[in-house]
Amino acid sequence: MRRVAVVSTGVIGASWAAHFLAHGLDVVATDPAPDAEERLRAEVATHWPVLERGGLADGASPQRLSFTADPAEAVADADFVQENGPEREDVKHALFAVIDAAARPEVVLASSSSGLLPSTIARGALEHPERVLVGHPFNPPHLIPLVEVVPGEKTAEESVETAMAFYAAVGKRPIRVRREVPGHIANRLQAALWQEAYSLVERGVATVADIDTAISQGPGLRWAVLGPFLNQHLSGGPGGIAHILEHLGPPTEKWWRDLRSVTLTPELVATLVAGVDDELDGVDSAELVTRRDAVLNALLAAKTGAGL
Incomplete structure:
Protein backbone atom coordinates (compact mmCIF):
# COMPACT_ATOMS: atom_id res chain seq x y z
CA MET A 1 0.00 0.00 0.00
CA ARG A 2 1.31 3.39 -0.96
CA ARG A 3 -1.58 5.84 -0.63
CA VAL A 4 -3.74 6.37 2.46
CA ALA A 5 -6.79 8.60 2.71
CA VAL A 6 -7.24 10.33 6.07
CA VAL A 7 -10.86 11.42 6.38
CA SER A 8 -11.38 14.21 8.93
CA THR A 9 -8.26 15.84 10.30
CA GLY A 10 -8.84 16.85 13.90
CA VAL A 11 -6.40 15.83 16.62
CA ILE A 12 -6.54 12.11 15.78
CA GLY A 13 -6.66 12.54 12.01
CA ALA A 14 -3.69 14.90 11.97
CA SER A 15 -1.68 12.52 14.13
CA TRP A 16 -2.56 9.61 11.82
CA ALA A 17 -1.51 11.67 8.80
CA ALA A 18 1.86 12.44 10.38
CA HIS A 19 2.35 8.76 11.23
CA PHE A 20 1.58 7.55 7.71
CA LEU A 21 3.84 10.20 6.19
CA ALA A 22 6.67 9.20 8.52
CA HIS A 23 6.34 5.66 7.21
CA GLY A 24 6.90 6.79 3.64
CA LEU A 25 3.31 6.75 2.45
CA ASP A 26 1.43 9.24 0.31
CA VAL A 27 -1.43 10.78 2.28
CA VAL A 28 -4.47 12.52 0.87
CA ALA A 29 -6.51 14.19 3.58
CA THR A 30 -9.97 15.66 3.64
CA ASP A 31 -11.97 17.73 6.11
CA PRO A 32 -14.88 20.14 5.60
CA ALA A 33 -13.61 22.87 7.95
CA PRO A 34 -12.53 26.02 6.09
CA ASP A 35 -9.12 26.17 7.80
CA ALA A 36 -8.57 22.40 7.91
CA GLU A 37 -5.64 22.20 5.51
CA GLU A 38 -3.72 24.96 7.25
CA ARG A 39 -4.28 23.37 10.67
CA LEU A 40 -3.34 19.93 9.38
CA ARG A 41 -0.05 21.04 7.87
CA ALA A 42 0.79 22.93 11.06
CA GLU A 43 0.06 19.82 13.16
CA VAL A 44 2.19 17.61 10.92
CA ALA A 45 5.04 20.12 11.21
CA THR A 46 4.67 20.08 15.00
CA HIS A 47 4.81 16.26 15.13
CA TRP A 48 7.65 15.89 12.62
CA PRO A 49 10.66 16.53 14.94
CA VAL A 50 9.71 13.72 17.35
CA LEU A 51 9.02 11.43 14.39
CA GLU A 52 12.45 12.26 12.97
CA ARG A 53 14.06 11.34 16.30
CA GLY A 54 12.21 8.04 16.21
CA GLY A 55 13.45 7.31 12.69
CA LEU A 56 11.76 7.92 9.35
CA ALA A 57 11.14 5.46 6.53
CA ASP A 58 12.92 5.94 3.22
CA GLY A 59 11.23 8.70 1.26
CA ALA A 60 9.21 9.96 4.22
CA SER A 61 8.27 13.60 3.79
CA PRO A 62 5.51 16.07 4.71
CA GLN A 63 5.60 17.01 1.03
CA ARG A 64 3.77 13.76 0.29
CA LEU A 65 0.65 15.20 1.93
CA SER A 66 -2.13 16.46 -0.31
CA PHE A 67 -5.52 17.86 0.63
CA THR A 68 -9.01 18.08 -0.81
CA ALA A 69 -12.27 19.23 0.70
CA ASP A 70 -14.10 16.46 -1.20
CA PRO A 71 -14.09 13.11 0.68
CA ALA A 72 -15.06 11.19 -2.46
CA GLU A 73 -12.03 12.57 -4.27
CA ALA A 74 -9.79 11.80 -1.28
CA VAL A 75 -10.64 8.09 -1.20
CA ALA A 76 -11.01 7.46 -4.94
CA ASP A 77 -7.40 6.31 -5.45
CA ALA A 78 -6.56 5.32 -1.87
CA ASP A 79 -5.27 1.87 -0.90
CA PHE A 80 -6.52 2.25 2.68
CA VAL A 81 -8.95 4.67 4.34
CA GLN A 82 -8.66 5.90 7.94
CA GLU A 83 -11.78 7.82 9.02
CA ASN A 84 -11.72 10.08 12.09
CA GLY A 85 -15.00 11.98 12.10
CA PRO A 86 -17.11 12.96 15.12
CA GLU A 87 -18.47 10.23 17.41
CA ARG A 88 -22.03 10.56 16.14
CA GLU A 89 -23.93 7.85 14.31
CA ASP A 90 -25.62 10.25 11.90
CA VAL A 91 -22.30 11.83 10.92
CA LYS A 92 -20.62 8.44 10.48
CA HIS A 93 -23.49 7.13 8.34
CA ALA A 94 -23.44 10.16 6.06
CA LEU A 95 -19.67 10.04 5.73
CA PHE A 96 -19.46 6.30 5.08
CA ALA A 97 -22.17 6.53 2.45
CA VAL A 98 -19.91 8.88 0.50
CA ILE A 99 -16.60 7.08 0.95
CA ASP A 100 -18.12 3.62 0.42
CA ALA A 101 -19.50 4.72 -2.92
CA ALA A 102 -16.23 6.36 -3.99
CA ALA A 103 -13.47 3.99 -2.79
CA ARG A 104 -12.46 0.91 -4.77
CA PRO A 105 -14.49 -2.12 -3.55
CA GLU A 106 -11.48 -3.98 -2.10
CA VAL A 107 -10.21 -1.03 -0.04
CA VAL A 108 -10.68 -1.30 3.73
CA LEU A 109 -12.60 1.52 5.39
CA ALA A 110 -11.34 1.80 8.95
CA SER A 111 -12.87 4.09 11.55
CA SER A 112 -10.88 5.51 14.45
CA SER A 113 -14.05 5.48 16.56
CA SER A 114 -13.24 5.14 20.24
CA GLY A 115 -16.56 3.64 21.21
CA LEU A 116 -19.08 3.13 18.41
CA LEU A 117 -19.64 -0.42 17.21
CA PRO A 118 -18.45 -1.21 13.68
CA SER A 119 -21.78 -2.87 12.88
CA THR A 120 -23.45 0.45 13.64
CA ILE A 121 -20.98 2.44 11.56
CA ALA A 122 -21.31 0.00 8.63
CA ARG A 123 -25.00 0.83 8.24
CA GLY A 124 -23.86 3.86 6.29
CA ALA A 125 -21.92 1.73 3.81
CA LEU A 126 -24.78 0.49 1.67
CA GLU A 127 -22.66 -1.02 -1.10
CA HIS A 128 -19.78 -2.76 0.70
CA PRO A 129 -20.33 -3.10 4.46
CA GLU A 130 -17.99 -6.10 4.40
CA ARG A 131 -14.95 -3.81 4.20
CA HIS A 136 -9.04 2.46 16.91
CA PRO A 137 -5.69 4.07 17.76
CA PHE A 138 -4.54 5.53 21.02
CA ASN A 139 -3.76 9.22 21.25
CA PRO A 140 -1.33 10.30 19.94
CA PRO A 141 -1.44 7.81 17.03
CA HIS A 142 1.90 9.01 15.66
CA LEU A 143 3.58 7.63 18.81
CA ILE A 144 1.38 5.08 20.60
CA PRO A 145 1.62 1.67 18.87
CA LEU A 146 -1.74 0.17 19.87
CA VAL A 147 -4.52 -0.20 17.31
CA GLU A 148 -7.69 -2.10 18.17
CA VAL A 149 -9.08 -3.80 15.07
CA VAL A 150 -12.77 -4.50 15.56
CA PRO A 151 -14.79 -6.31 12.89
CA GLY A 152 -18.55 -5.89 12.70
CA GLU A 153 -21.30 -8.37 11.92
CA LYS A 154 -20.77 -8.03 8.17
CA THR A 155 -17.01 -7.48 8.10
CA ALA A 156 -15.20 -9.98 5.87
CA GLU A 157 -12.28 -11.91 7.34
CA GLU A 158 -10.16 -10.71 4.43
CA SER A 159 -10.75 -7.09 5.50
CA VAL A 160 -9.66 -7.89 9.06
CA GLU A 161 -6.51 -9.61 7.84
CA THR A 162 -5.71 -6.72 5.50
CA ALA A 163 -6.11 -4.17 8.29
CA MET A 164 -4.02 -6.19 10.74
CA ALA A 165 -1.23 -6.57 8.17
CA PHE A 166 -1.34 -2.92 7.14
CA TYR A 167 -1.14 -1.57 10.68
CA ALA A 168 1.72 -3.92 11.53
CA ALA A 169 3.56 -2.82 8.38
CA VAL A 170 3.44 0.83 9.52
CA GLY A 171 4.85 0.08 12.96
CA LYS A 172 1.64 -0.45 14.93
CA ARG A 173 0.82 -3.22 17.42
CA PRO A 174 -2.67 -4.23 16.29
CA ILE A 175 -4.89 -6.47 18.37
CA ARG A 176 -8.10 -8.06 17.19
CA VAL A 177 -11.15 -7.45 19.36
CA ARG A 178 -13.04 -10.75 19.38
CA ARG A 179 -16.48 -9.36 20.20
CA GLU A 180 -18.07 -5.97 19.66
CA VAL A 181 -18.49 -4.05 22.92
CA PRO A 182 -18.89 -0.29 23.38
CA GLY A 183 -15.48 1.28 23.99
CA HIS A 184 -13.59 -1.79 22.71
CA ILE A 185 -10.85 -2.97 25.13
CA ALA A 186 -8.40 -0.28 26.25
CA ASN A 187 -10.99 2.45 26.71
CA ARG A 188 -13.10 0.16 28.88
CA LEU A 189 -10.06 -0.57 31.04
CA GLN A 190 -9.37 3.17 31.28
CA ALA A 191 -13.01 3.85 32.12
CA ALA A 192 -12.84 1.42 35.05
CA LEU A 193 -9.80 3.25 36.43
CA TRP A 194 -11.35 6.67 35.86
CA GLN A 195 -14.51 5.64 37.68
CA GLU A 196 -12.61 4.79 40.84
CA ALA A 197 -10.27 7.79 40.45
CA TYR A 198 -13.22 10.17 40.21
CA SER A 199 -14.88 8.42 43.15
CA LEU A 200 -11.78 8.77 45.33
CA VAL A 201 -11.69 12.50 44.60
CA GLU A 202 -15.42 12.84 45.29
CA ARG A 203 -15.07 10.99 48.60
CA GLY A 204 -12.14 13.14 49.68
CA VAL A 205 -9.72 10.20 49.77
CA ALA A 206 -7.20 11.89 47.47
CA THR A 207 -6.65 14.99 45.37
CA VAL A 208 -6.42 14.98 41.58
CA ALA A 209 -2.66 15.46 41.85
CA ASP A 210 -2.33 12.62 44.38
CA ILE A 211 -4.05 10.19 42.02
CA ASP A 212 -1.94 11.27 39.04
CA THR A 213 1.17 10.70 41.15
CA ALA A 214 -0.09 7.35 42.43
CA ILE A 215 -0.43 6.05 38.87
CA SER A 216 2.44 7.81 37.06
CA GLN A 217 4.99 7.04 39.80
CA GLY A 218 3.58 3.64 40.69
CA PRO A 219 1.79 0.98 38.64
CA GLY A 220 1.83 3.12 35.51
CA LEU A 221 5.57 2.61 35.26
CA ARG A 222 5.15 -1.15 35.21
CA TRP A 223 2.10 -1.00 32.92
CA ALA A 224 4.22 0.87 30.37
CA VAL A 225 6.47 -2.20 30.15
CA LEU A 226 4.13 -5.16 30.58
CA GLY A 227 0.38 -5.61 30.83
CA PRO A 228 -1.68 -6.29 33.96
CA PHE A 229 -1.58 -10.08 33.73
CA LEU A 230 2.16 -10.39 33.18
CA ASN A 231 2.85 -7.84 35.91
CA GLN A 232 0.72 -9.90 38.29
CA HIS A 233 2.54 -13.03 37.23
CA LEU A 234 5.97 -11.52 37.90
CA SER A 235 4.77 -10.23 41.27
CA GLY A 236 3.98 -13.78 42.34
CA GLY A 237 7.58 -14.95 42.42
CA PRO A 238 8.14 -18.64 41.55
CA GLY A 239 4.43 -19.32 41.94
CA GLY A 240 3.50 -16.67 39.42
CA ILE A 241 -0.06 -15.54 38.89
CA ALA A 242 -1.45 -18.73 40.44
CA HIS A 243 0.18 -17.75 43.75
CA ILE A 244 -1.11 -14.16 43.47
CA LEU A 245 -4.68 -15.27 42.77
CA GLU A 246 -4.62 -17.76 45.63
CA HIS A 247 -3.22 -15.43 48.27
CA LEU A 248 -4.32 -11.95 47.14
CA GLY A 249 -7.50 -12.93 45.34
CA PRO A 250 -9.77 -12.85 48.41
CA PRO A 251 -8.67 -9.39 49.63
CA THR A 252 -8.86 -8.11 46.04
CA GLU A 253 -12.46 -9.27 45.88
CA LYS A 254 -13.16 -7.26 49.04
CA TRP A 255 -11.66 -4.17 47.37
CA TRP A 256 -13.89 -4.75 44.35
CA ARG A 257 -16.94 -4.75 46.60
CA ASP A 258 -15.86 -1.38 47.98
CA LEU A 259 -15.39 0.26 44.58
CA ARG A 260 -18.00 2.96 44.01
CA SER A 261 -20.06 3.97 41.04
CA VAL A 262 -19.91 7.67 40.33
CA THR A 263 -22.04 10.26 38.55
CA LEU A 264 -20.41 13.21 36.83
CA THR A 265 -22.44 15.86 38.60
CA PRO A 266 -21.67 19.51 37.91
CA GLU A 267 -20.06 19.70 41.33
CA LEU A 268 -17.76 16.75 40.68
CA VAL A 269 -16.83 18.04 37.23
CA ALA A 270 -15.94 21.40 38.76
CA THR A 271 -13.82 19.66 41.40
CA LEU A 272 -11.94 17.62 38.78
CA VAL A 273 -11.31 20.62 36.55
CA ALA A 274 -10.12 22.72 39.49
CA GLY A 275 -7.83 19.88 40.56
CA VAL A 276 -6.21 19.69 37.14
CA ASP A 277 -5.86 23.48 37.06
CA ASP A 278 -4.11 23.36 40.44
CA GLU A 279 -1.83 20.55 39.27
CA LEU A 280 -0.88 22.52 36.15
CA ASP A 281 -0.38 25.85 37.92
CA GLY A 282 2.64 27.48 36.31
CA VAL A 283 3.03 24.67 33.75
CA ASP A 284 2.87 25.37 30.02
CA SER A 285 0.57 22.72 28.54
CA ALA A 286 2.23 22.79 25.13
CA GLU A 287 5.64 22.29 26.73
CA LEU A 288 4.22 19.44 28.81
CA VAL A 289 3.02 17.71 25.63
CA THR A 290 6.49 18.12 24.12
CA ARG A 291 8.13 16.60 27.18
CA ARG A 292 5.57 13.80 27.31
CA ASP A 293 6.17 12.92 23.67
CA ALA A 294 9.94 12.94 24.16
CA VAL A 295 9.62 10.49 27.05
CA LEU A 296 7.21 8.31 25.04
CA ASN A 297 9.69 8.24 22.17
CA ALA A 298 12.54 7.24 24.49
CA LEU A 299 10.37 4.61 26.19
CA LEU A 300 9.35 3.07 22.88
CA ALA A 301 12.98 2.95 21.78
CA ALA A 302 13.95 1.29 25.06
CA LYS A 303 11.12 -1.25 24.76
CA THR A 304 12.19 -2.10 21.22
CA GLY A 305 15.81 -2.47 22.31
CA ALA A 306 14.75 -4.79 25.13
CA GLY A 307 12.54 -6.88 22.89
CA LEU A 308 9.34 -5.67 24.56
Missing part, protein backbone atom coordinates in the same frame (compact mmCIF):
# COMPACT_ATOMS: atom_id res chain seq x y z
CA VAL A 132 -15.92 -1.61 7.18
CA LEU A 133 -14.25 -2.09 10.56
CA VAL A 134 -12.91 -0.09 13.48
CA GLY A 135 -9.18 0.63 13.59
